[in-house]
Amino acid sequence: MKKNNFIICRCEDISWQDIDGLIRKGFTLEEIKKLTRCGMGYCQGRTCFNILTRLLKIREQNLIPKKRPPLKPVIIRDIIKYFENEE
Amino acid sequence: MKNNFDAIIIGAGVIGAATGYYLSQLGLKVAIIEKDYPTAGSTSRCIGGVRQQFAHPPTIQLMIQSVKLLTEYQNDLKWDIEWYQGGYLFLAHSEEKKENYLKTMAIQKKFNLPVSFLSPEECQKIVPDLNLEGLFGGVFCPTDGQVNPFKLTFNYLEEIKKKKGKLFNFQKVIKIEIKNSKVIGLRTNKNEYFSSPIIINCAGPYAREVGKLVNLNIPIEPERHEAIVTEKIDKFFSCMIVDYREDGCYFVQKHTTGNIVGCYTPIPNIPGYSLDSSFEFFIEMPRRMARVIPKLKEVRILRQWAGSYEMTPDGNPIVGETPIEGFYLNCGMCGHGLMFAPAIGKALAYYIVKREMILPLKDFSLFRDFSKKEIMK
């Protein structure tokens, strides 16, 4: 990793400097997620938020945006298949 | 005194932010008190739809005003709010539904809304790959659209700060002080006291709880509504699609990112404050979307979440005065708070400061007869 700037979220092309700037303005991680969409891509924050909270030394779970279901992206076709098997 | 304000707003959702914005534009020194962070309530859970197609004339007027204001924010004030007029398409899957749409269209046309009834084939021109099975057509209004709820709220809040307004996050209002049946101030769980002759309840799904602080019974019940978002895909439709069947749904593709977001209204409804995600919604919602556009079968679901609708007995918001002098309401948005915010925030602010009714607010009064219902919920 480069010292002062590198990509945090590849899906939204959000860099450490983008985030750091918002932190300095006083935004919480929840707000930053919503403003930048960091953590709303394929990893759903499972990778990028771990990097972020480590860099920001945040350990309190309530300050870290919640992980939502599903655990990993699911193709709709597979969900429908499941649904049909149920019936 | 440092905690002395001209007006205090409870709740930094889109409604509190819009109301505060117009009050501060009219010269008031505003404080917003938020128990969490701004948008933490329903606002961050909403899917961004903005439509003028309603059946109740005051709501149509309100929404025409909102659309005008959103356009001004973006074009004249240069706010980055991702406002985009891709339209709303309400599908009719029965002759009866079609008849109902035609009736409401007649009302909407009186207000010059550019609505038209499209044949199934015309619908398919707007939404490629639309499933025509059982479709009788749809009503389309091209000036409806979508906006980014966070960005809209944050723009309002920034403007409030520019006018010396203050935002207090992570403080819950727990007491409202009244003297001679007038509000004089409030207290938060951090034991801070704020004084003001005007207090506005913009607490969204919690508005009833806030009402209890002044012994006022506000008929608002929270209801759980879930939503889902897909991965980004190439843009292929621009409008919100509303499938109005009992097991229908509504969804839109975000014009900025290409993700598709959608919800459905559960039958029966799910009262209460629960924000849990259900497995039932996770398997049901994608199936319903792919029934409308079969091509969506190949798309991935990224995330699901839930939020609260704030329901009133007639499906219309509660805005304006209360029996307590200085205590106002801007709540009970019934799942339409984002789209109502610009116009309803402005209307209440103008009423409070200038006693001017720029919209028929009487129809949204706490003192109205709640027995008539909005049919285009």
Ligand SMILES: Cc1cc2nc3c(=O)[nH]c(=O)nc-3n(C[C@H](O)[C@H](O)[C@H](O)COP(=O)(O)OP(=O)(O)OC[C@H]3O[C@@H](n4cnc5c(N)ncnc54)[C@H](O)[C@@H]3O)c2cc1C
């Ligand atoms: C899944 C879903 C999809 C939706 N889609 C749309 C849509 O497409 N278009 C649309 O227009 N609307 C939509 N909505 C509805 C919309 O989100 C809401 O109507 C709107 O956000 C309400 O805004 P609000 O400011 O009134 O409430 P909220 O955003 O809930 O704000 C109220 C705030 O008050 C705070 N608060 C409560 N009590 C206190 C207290 N005692 N002290 C201090 N603060 C307090 C809360 O923390 C909260 O932040 C949707 C809703 C959901 C759940």
Ligand code: FES
């Ligand atoms: S890297 Fe984009 S969501 Fe985590």
